[in-house]
Amino acid sequence: xxxxxxxxxxxxxxxxxxxxxxxxxxxxxxxxxxxxxxxxxxxxxxxxxxxxxxxxxxxxxxxxxxxxxxxxxxxxxxxxxxxxxxxxxxxxxxxxxxxxxxxxxxxxxxxxxxxxxxxxxxxxxxxxxxxxxxxxxxxxxxxxxxxxxxxxxxx
Numbered sequence: 470x471x472x473x474x475x476x477x478x479x480x481x482x483x484x485x486x487x488x489x490x491x492x493x494x495x496x497x498x499x500x501x502x503x504x505x506x507x508x509x510x511x512x513x514x515x516x517x518x519x520x521x522x523x524x525x526x527x528x529x530x531x532x533x534x535x536x537x538x539x540x541x542x543x544x545x546x547x548x549x550x551x552x553x554x555x556x557x558x559x560x561x562x563x564x565x566x567x568x569x570x571x572x573x574x575x576x577x578x579x580x581x582x583x584x585x586x587x588x589x590x591x592x593x594x595x596x597x598x599x600x601x602x603x604x605x606x607x608x609x610x611x612x613x614x615x616x617x618x619x620x621x622x623x624x
Contacts, residue, residue: 470587472594472621475549475574479504481614482551483607487558487569494519494537497573501550515541515575529562533605534595538574538588547587548575551617553607570595570604594620 482500487493498516502508507515518539522528529535550573557567572591576583594600600620607613 527561529560531564
């Protein structure tokens, strides 16, 4: 599955305040749920699912990138959310570097194979030095979204 299949401009935000890993996951859960027309209970459920996944091991993959992801009941397709933080936050990353680029994946409970394939696709783009540099240069949500689409096409 390609990034263009899971990411929309509405699910792309540039210059978001971070604060802490927990706060980022809370804001991410609220933002995703709001964009998908959910309610507070769904946002809380999503937050707890993301935190439970983080307990298994940090999704901070290094070089300032995190790919928080979880499988959640009640979704009918994979949704991606790309965020560029205003200031990097500690994310317990593998390389101990703070994170400023976050690509979250919310996956329906039963889509394990698609989950892994999509996660691998996102990771391959986000691990590329040039791709990260281009994303970090973005100054608006629209530019961030369009850059992500260009990186997908170039990969």
